[in-house]
Structures are given as C-alpha cells and as structure tokens.
Amino acid sequence: MKRTLLALLLITTLFVSFACERRGGVTNGGGSGPILVGYYGDLSGRTSSFGQSTKNGVEMAADEINKAGGIDGRQIQIITEDDQGEPNKAATVVTKLINQDRVAALLGEVASSNSLAAAPKAQEAKVPMISPSSTNPAVTQVGDYIFRVCFIDPFQGEVMAKFSANNLKAKRAAILYDFNSDYSRGLYQFFKRSFESQGGQIVSEQSYTQGDRDFSGQLTAIRAANPDVIYVPGYYGEIGVISNQTKQLGIKAPLLGGDGWDAPQLWDLGGASLNGNYISNHYSVDDPSPAIQKFVADYKARYNILPDALAALGYDSMKVLADAIKRAGTTENVKLRDAIAQTKNFPGVTGQITIDKDRNAVKPAVVLKLQNSKFVYETTISPEGSSEPVATNN
Ligand code: PHE
Numbered sequence: 001m002k003r004t005l006l007a008l009l010l011i012t013t014l015f016v017s018f019a020c021e022r023r024g025g026v027t028n029g030g031g032s033g034p035i036l037v038g039y040y041g042d043l044s045g046r047t048s049s050f051g052q053s054t055k056n057g058v059e060m061a062a063d064e065i066n067k068a069g070g071i072d073g074r075q076i077q078i079i080t081e082d083d084q085g086e087p088n089k090a091a092t093v094v095t096k097l098i099n100q101d102r103v104a105a106l107l108g109e110v111a112s113s114n115s116l117a118a119a120p121k122a123q124e125a126k127v128p129m130i131s132p133s134s135t136n137p138a139v140t141q142v143g144d145y146i147f148r149v150c151f152i153d154p155f156q157g158e159v160m161a162k163f164s165a166n167n168l169k170a171k172r173a174a175i176l177y178d179f180n181s182d183y184s185r186g187l188y189q190f191f192k193r194s195f196e197s198q199g200g201q202i203v204s205e206q207s208y209t210q211g212d213r214d215f216s217g218q219l220t221a222i223r224a225a226n227p228d229v230i231y232v233p234g235y236y237g238e239i240g241v242i243s244n245q246t247k248q249l250g251i252k253a254p255l256l257g258g259d260g261w262d263a264p265q266l267w268d269l270g271g272a273s274l275n276g277n278y279i280s281n282h283y284s285v286d287d288p289s290p291a292i293q294k295f296v297a298d299y300k301a302r303y304n305i306l307p308d309a310l311a312a313l314g315y316d317s318m319k320v321l322a323d324a325i326k327r328a329g330t331t332e333n334v335k336l337r338d339a340i341a342q343t344k345n346f347p348g349v350t351g352q353i354t355i356d357k358d359r360n361a362v363k364p365a366v367v368l369k370l371q372n373s374k375f376v377y378e379t380t381i382s383p384e385g386s387s388e389p390v391a392t393n394n
Pocket of ligand 1: 050110136183259261262310
C-alpha cells in the first residue's frame with residue numbers, strides 16, 4: 001500500500017515537473033484558457049509617457065480582439081509589469097513574466113537599452129518577444145525569438161540625414177547625443193555616416209546623459225561651430241530643456257530629432273522654443289487613410305487624447321502577435337516563433353508589416369515639423385528597395 005502511494009507520488013511529481021518544463025516542448029500559455037501575454041514598459045520613470053502610450057495601444061488592440069470572439073475562442077489576457085525605464089528592472093520583470101506568470105509571448109520594451117537588457121531572458125527561455133518600437137539594430141540580433149514591428153535606426157538616421165541635405169539644404173551639422181542610450185548612440189553614428197555620404201560635414205559632436213538639466217557647455221561649443229542643423233537623437237525629457245536653452249543662447253539652426261521626441265510632455269517642457277524643428281517618426285495622425293483615421297478616432301474616444309507613434313506601434317504589435325497565434329493555431333513557442341517570422345503584408349496602423357530575415361519590419365518613415373505644440377506632417381521617406389510598387393528589370 002505504502003509503496004503504491006509512493007510510486008503514485010513519484011509519478012505525479014515527474015508529470016508536474018515535465019508539464020512545467022517549457023524547453024521540453026510544453027509551452028507557456030498552453031491549453032484552452034486565456035492566452036497570457038506579458039507587457040512590460042516604463043510606467044513610472046523618466047520615459048513613462050512611452051510605456052503608458054504603448055500600454056494603451058496594446059490594451060485597445062486586445063479588447064478589440066476579445067470583443068470579436070478572441071483567438072479561436074480564447075481570450076487574450078495582458079499581464080503588465082512596470083520596469084521604471086531601467087534596463088536591469090526590465091530584465092527582472094521579464095524573468096517574472098516568463099517564470100511566474102508563464103506568458104505565451106512578450107510585448108515590449110520601447111527604449112532600446114531596456115529591450116536589449118530583457119531580450120536575452122526571452123531568448124534563453126524561448127518565449128517570443130515583439131518590441132513595438134525599439135529601433136536599435138542590436139535588439140533583434142539577440143536571437144531568433146526576438147522581433148519588432150518598427151523600422152530600424154540605420155534607416156531612421158538616414159531619413160533625417162537625407163531630409164537635412166535635400167530639403168533643408170544643410171551642409172554643416174552638429175550632433176548632441178545621449179551617451180548612455182543605445183538608441184541615441186546608434187542614431188548618432190547612422191546619421192553621421194549618411195550625412196557625410198551626402199557630402200555634408202559634421203562640425204561638432206557633443207554628448208549628455210539622461211537626467212542632465214544644463215546643456216549650455218555643449219550648446220556653446222555647437223554655436224561656435226556654426227552648424228546649419230543640430231541633430232539631437234534623444235528622449236523627450238531632455239529635448240524640451242535642450243530646445244529652450246538653444247534659443248536662450250541665440251542659436252537659430254533648427255534641431256532635428258527622431259521618434260524619441262514623441263510625447264505630449266515635450267510641449268510642456270519645450271513650449272514655443274520647439275517651433276520649426278523636425279523629427280522622423282513611424283506614422284502621422286494626419287494621415288488621411290481611412291484605417292488610420294478610424295484608429296485615431298477610436299483611440300481618442302477611449303483615452304481622450306490623440307495616439308502618438310508609441311500607441312500606434314503598441315496596437316500593431318498586439319495585432320501582429322494575435323495574427324501569428326491564429327495562423328500557428330497554437331501558442332506553442334516554436335510554432336508561434338515561426339508564425340511571427342512569416343508575417344507578411346500585415347495591414348498595421350503604422351504601415352504594412354512584413355518581418356524580414358533579421359526579424360525587423362521594413363517600413364517608410366514620416367518627417368514631422370514641430371509647430372504650435374503639434375507634429376505636422378511634412379513628408380514620407382521610404383527605404384531603398386522597399387515594397388513600393390516599382391518596375392524591376394533584372
Ligand atoms: N525607438 C526608440 C528606441 O529604440 C523608442 C521610441 C519609439 C520612442 C517610438 C518614441 C517613439 O529607444
């Protein structure tokens with residue numbers, strides 16, 4: 001009797017530990033209950049606008065899917081973690097989402113440095129991760145479970161270099177970048193390379209770190225170099241202050257930036273000093289396409305604010321994940337990873353999403369002009385050799 005019980009106990013223990021072993025092929029989020037999706041982002045730190053907007057977009061997409069019956073009858077359940085915008089915390093919360101909550105997939109982060117810290121955890125556990133908006137190329141290079149639904153920074157840097165050379169006729173550029181940010185350091189290099197290859201000259205290279213409040217030393221050096229434009233690939237928290245100080249020093253050259261400027265708080269910090277500057281970004285709320293206008297109207301009705309690029313990319317990341325789960329017919333990790341990798345011409349709010357062999361999306365960028373606390377659409381720049389319908393003769 002005792003022996004039988006012992007044997008039973010042993011078998012049960014073995015069975016349970018096998019069922020919990022994901023690498024053995026049993027994946028997180030399996031079964032017929034809700035599909036658990038982990039979202040992680042900065043909800044309380046220096047870049048909390050990014051995390052909040054993305055969360056809004058992710059939740060709106062999940063609600064739409066759930067209201068329409070879910071995925072093969074299963075509802076999506078988002079489990080959210082705040083990483084306070086810090087790389088080490090991003091790694092910690094992702095580990096928790098994987099091991100404790102046993103999510104089927106991860107959505108996040110926004111800031112490239114945070115994605116870079118968390119992605120190895122997802123890769124190690126073989127849980128698919130889709131970053132909505134991290135643009136540094138290294139993020140998806142972490143491994144074959146790491147994807148993104150946005151373009152990457154070699155392209156984003158080139159977009160602003162081309163715009164300054166062609167549209168603003170700039171010959172001399174200064175650069176002021178965030179030394180501790182993978183995103184900012186990357187864009188600095190990519191812009192520089194591209195601007196120089198257009199025949200332009202970089203006349204001053206200066207840096208700061210997140211949290212700095214006095215940029216007068218760097219800006220004084222930049223003023224002395226007499227640039228036509230100043231490229232500042234940073235996040236909104238510092239940009240507003242930099243913009244103010246640029247004007248205080250009597251610098252007339254416009255500031256140029258990237259997607260990292262995109263936050264409603266930018267206008268509180270920089271006010272009228274921001275007028276006449278430009279950024280590259282993922283989409284424009286002014287785009288007249290019916291799909292975008294429907295998204296903008298629905299988002300506004302729900303959150304009472306216009307959706308920034310983070311919200312749109314968060315929304316797209318959830319929709320792309322749901323589409324992949326549906327095509328895979330399971331949340332089993334290998335099949336789900338392959339289905340995400342096979343995403344083709346998915347109609348996102350931020351453009352057609354096709355995942356390329358490096359697990360990145362190749363999409364056009366928009367250039368927006370800052371005017372009276374608004375990002376006004378200026379132009380669209382497509383990647384070379386992109387999906388634009390062009391005649392080929394080879
Ligand atoms: N692309 C930025 C990064 O990689 C994040 C970002 C995306 C910020 C979109 C704002 C808007 O760090």
